[in-house]
Amino acid sequence: MNLLVTGGAGFIGSNFVHTTLRDHPECRVTVLDALTYAGSRASLAAAGDRITFVEGRIEDVALVDRLVGGNDVVVHFAAESHNDNSINNPSPFVTTNVVGTFTLLEAVRKHGRRLHHVSTDEVFGDLELDDPERFRETTPYNPSSPYSATKAGSDLLVKAWIRTFGIKATISNCSNNYGPYQHIEKFIPRQITNVLSGRKPRLYGEGKNVRDWIHVDDHNAAVWAILERGQPGGYYMIGADGEQNNKAVIALILELMGKPADWYDHVNDRPGHDLRYAIDATKIRQELGWRPRYTTFREGLAATVAWYRDNAAWWQPIKAAVEAKYAKHGQ
Numbered sequence: 001m002n003l004l005v006t007g008g009a010g011f012i013g014s015n016f017v018h019t020t021l022r023d024h025p026e027c028r029v030t031v032l033d034a035l036t037y038a039g040s041r042a043s044l045a046a047a048g049d050r051i052t053f054v055e056g057r058i059e060d061v062a063l064v065d066r067l068v069g070g071n072d073v074v075v076h077f078a079a080e081s082h083n084d085n086s087i088n089n090p091s092p093f094v095t096t097n098v099v100g101t102f103t104l105l106e107a108v109r110k111h112g113r114r115l116h117h118v119s120t121d122e123v124f125g126d127l128e129l130d131d132p133e134r135f136r137e138t139t140p141y142n143p144s145s146p147y148s149a150t151k152a153g154s155d156l157l158v159k160a161w162i163r164t165f166g167i168k169a170t171i172s173n174c175s176n177n178y179g180p181y182q183h184i185e186k187f188i189p190r191q192i193t194n195v196l197s198g199r200k201p202r203l204y205g206e207g208k209n210v211r212d213w214i215h216v217d218d219h220n221a222a223v224w225a226i227l228e229r230g231q232p233g234g235y236y237m238i239g240a241d242g243e244q245n246n247k248a249v250i251a252l253i254l255e256l257m258g259k260p261a262d263w264y265d266h267v268n269d270r271p272g273h274d275l276r277y278a279i280d281a282t283k284i285r286q287e288l289g290w291r292p293r294y295t296t297f298r299e300g301l302a303a304t305v306a307w308y309r310d311n312a313a314w315w316q317p318i319k320a321a322v323e324a325k326y327a328k329h330g331q
């Protein structure tokens with residue numbers, strides 16, 4: 001199988017490439033990535049010359065047409081992915097997430113190729129802390145931020161292309177990922193690298209907000225289950241029953257890193273901050289037999305702390321600039 005992986009130099013995409021080379025050596029992998037601030041060739045260094053790397057944008061019609069035509073399956077990770085950035089400057093989110101996905105869809109339609117579209121639980125909006133409901137495949141879309149609105153837009157385009165044009169596509173909506181190669185602007189690696197740099201972790205607001213954490217390898221195993229056994233036109237929720245509030249996550253990071261429990265700062269909250277995400281992954285568990293391998297958050301988080309400790313060369317050069325950007329917003 002010839003796989004085109006968009007966004008393969010980013011966090012989840014690079015882990016997907018490494019998983020694929022290890023577990024599916026029969027696949028030929030081409031990565032299409034624009035190498036924005038979030039993408040890095042260093043995240044693919046371990047793949048060596050076993051992949052073809054193309055630097056380019058998913059909105060480039062001619063390039064996308066050629067690459068989609070030359071592959072069997074497209075796994076679409078490329079996106080602008082950070083909520084805080086989408087609040088400060090929404091424009092690239094519309095271009096990449098909406099126009100980029102549209103460009104891929106038109107090429108997939110023309111060439112009759114299979115597409116898997118990687119999306120997020122944030123398209124469903126948020127839940128109250130005490131709501132017994134969790135997001136499932138039938139939950140209505142209700143996004144809150146410019147990021148989640150553009151991801152919702154991209155999902156709806158894929159759904160329309162499935163129904164109207166009969167393209168062979170699947171969609172997954174996953175909860176918050178953590179693991180190696182995650183950009184240090186994101187919550188967990190920001191706090192780990194803060195501690196490693198002698199800075200206190202930074203908690204938005206009171207820290208009551210809940211996220212449903214999943215290790216990136218479990219997310220990618222679910223994507224593979226969909227590629228191999230998913231129903232054409234099917235939608236799948238991916239989550240590992242990992243609900244934690246942000247305060248508890250910081251407490252665990254401090255404990256794992258040998259710091260006092262109160263060694264963190266409260267900083268400005270995120271405007272429109274979603275309160276809680278929670279996934280009901282019954283469908284993918286029952287229909288595709290997928291199960292998360294990381295059953296405790298502590299185990300996955302300890303491995304992630306060790307990865308950032310061992311790979312300082314990957315994140316240290318950008319740490320000061322990331323923190324300077326946050327400081328401008330009192331975060």
Ligand code: NAD
Pocket residue numbers: 006007008009010011012013032033034035036037038039040056057058059076077078079080081082095096100118119120121151173174175176177178182183
């Ligand atoms: P990331 O920001 O780490 O990586 C995105 C990658 O896409 C980068 O390598 C970047 O260079 C590339 N890219 C950006 N714009 C591009 C463009 N116009 N053309 C080509 N490449 C471009 O993101 P991530 O966290 O790895 O997320 C990957 C996907 O998974 C996204 O679609 C995101 O919405 C989704 N997702 C992420 C999470 C999470 O917790 N991180 C959870 C659920 C779903």
Ligand code: TDX
Pocket residue numbers: 081082083084119120121122175176177185186187188190202203204205209210211246270
């Ligand atoms: O320094 C911080 N302090 C803090 O308290 C940062 C960066 C974040 N937070 C809070 C905000 C959120 O409640 O932590 C939580 C997680 O924040 P992010 O890492 O920015 O993730 P989130 O906004 O939940 O979105 C993530 O999960 C869904 C990914 O970035 C998205 O790409 C994915 O779709």
